[in-house]
Amino acid sequence: MKFKFLRKLLLISLVAMTFGIAFSACGDDDKEEVVNSASIVGSWKLTGYEGWSKTNGELDWESNDVEDSEVFGIKFNSDKSGEMELYQGLTADFKYVLNGSELVTQDRYDEDTYKVNLLTATTLVLEYYSAPTTHNPYEVYEKMTFTRIAQ
Numbered sequence: 001m002k003f004k005f006l007r008k009l010l011l012i013s014l015v016a017m018t019f020g021i022a023f024s025a026c027g028d029d030d031k032e033e034v035v036n037s038a039s040i041v042g043s044w045k046l047t048g049y050e051g052w053s054k055t056n057g058e059l060d061w062e063s064n065d066v067e068d069s070e071v072f073g074i075k076f077n078s079d080k081s082g083e084m085e086l087y088q089g090l091t092a093d094f095k096y097v098l099n100g101s102e103l104v105t106q107d108r109y110d111e112d113t114y115k116v117n118l119l120t121a122t123t124l125v126l127e128y129y130s131a132p133t134t135h136n137p138y139e140v141y142e143k144m145t146f147t148r149i150a151q
Contacts, residue, residue, distance in 0.1 A: 040098055040116075043075045044124050048145030056137045069144060122148050 049069045052062040066072075073085035076096065082105070084092045094107040103114040103126065118125040124146040132139045 038078075039119055039121065040076045040103075040124065041078050043149040044073060044146035045149050046072050046074075046144055047147045049143070051140075051142040053141075054132075054139040056132075057139070069142070071144060073149075074146060117143070124148070 046066055046069055049066045050064050051068065053060060070087055071084050072087070074082065075084075076082045080096055082094050082096055084094065086092055092107050094105045096106070097104045098116070101116045103116050105112050105114070112128065114126040114128050116125070117127050126142075126144045126146070128140070128142040128144075130138070130140040
């Protein structure tokens with residue numbers, strides 16, 4: 001009788017240790033990488049795009065084509081100002097704040113928050129997500145990959 005009890009106790013202990021090790025090993029994967037704000041300064045050209053939008057949870061648009069983006073280029077200045085190159089040759093000036101892996105841009109109409117997924121000497125990947133609200137049924141996702149323009 002004691003042997004069965006000890007065997008069960010040992011089995012339960014091994015299972016608990018296995019789960020404990022598995023979950024603790026994954027804990028450091030979610031650390032936010034600190035982004036050097038000086039390395040974003042410069043001009044960037046859009047080279048990759050993924051996006052979709054949903055209305056009331058229903059997918060109504062999806063694209064993997066750079067031509068479908070509203071932003072085709074972006075310039076970040078060292079004084080925290082910038083300029084976006086938009087469709088049909090239009091441009092929009094903005095101010096920005098880069099805090100960790102969060103980039104907040106503000107123009108005269110609104111403020112947008114992007115996640116900086118990657119920032120190297122040659123590549124910038126920004127991700128944007130807008131959740132639906134009680135007053136706005138639209139959900140939007142965009143992932144934009146930019147390549148630095150040599151100057």
